[in-house]
Structure formats: C-alpha cells, structure tokens
Amino acid sequence: MGGGSATLPPPAYSGLYGCCPRCGAKTLFKRYATFADRCPKCGLDFTEFNVGDGPVVFLTLGIGALITVLALWVEFTFEPGVLVHVLLWVPITLALTIVMLRFSKGLLLALEFRNRAGEGRIKD
Secondary structure, X not given: OOHHHHHOOOHXXXXXXXXXXXXXXXXXXXXXXXXXXXXXXXXXXXXXXXXXXXXXXXXXXXXXXXXXHHHHHHHHHHOOOHHHHHHHHHHHHHHHHHHHHHHHHHHHHHHHHHOOXXXXXXXX
C-alpha cells in the first residue's frame, strides 16, 4: 500500500481485539465470531471481504497436528485407555478451535484488506 500503510493497525489486532483493519476501532465483530457489516467509525464495508473457509482450514490442520502429536505422546508415555483419550482430546480440540476461530477470522480479513486481495484475475 501507499504511504498510509504505516498508520494501519497490525493485522493481529483484528483477530485479538476485533479492530477494524483500516481505522483500528474495535468494530470488526458483532458477535463472537460473526463479522459486523461495516465499521461505524470509518465506514469500511466488511461484507466486501470473503475469508471463506480459510480460518477453519488453518485451524483444522494446525490444531489437528498439535492434538495428534500430543495424543501420541500421551499414548506412548502413559498408555491410557481409549476413553481417557476421548475425554481428554475431544474437549481440548473443541476449545482450541472455538478460541482460535475469532482470531484467525479477524487476522485473515485484515490481511485481505492490507494486501488488497480479491478474486483471481487473468491479465489481458
């Protein structure tokens, strides 16, 4: 972006605090993981951005890999029964996914805004 990019809030703030990627006001989400339609402070239309399933894909891969490594470590170290694994890993997986969903959605929207991402285009 041009000279104004220095005044943009860091993309992580959009996920952590729900900050608008243009002005920094805490207006990105209307509910826990649901985007507002627009920023009432600067007027940025959040509906123009499409993060799609990106956050869920990243969370599934990242959290899935982490849980798999931890489950294997617990299995080989302590050798618990299957019920212990179910009672341990299902709630941890759900909690991590829910907690990280808001952050990842906000981060991806801010990165889309900052990088002017859009639908694929073919040059003439």
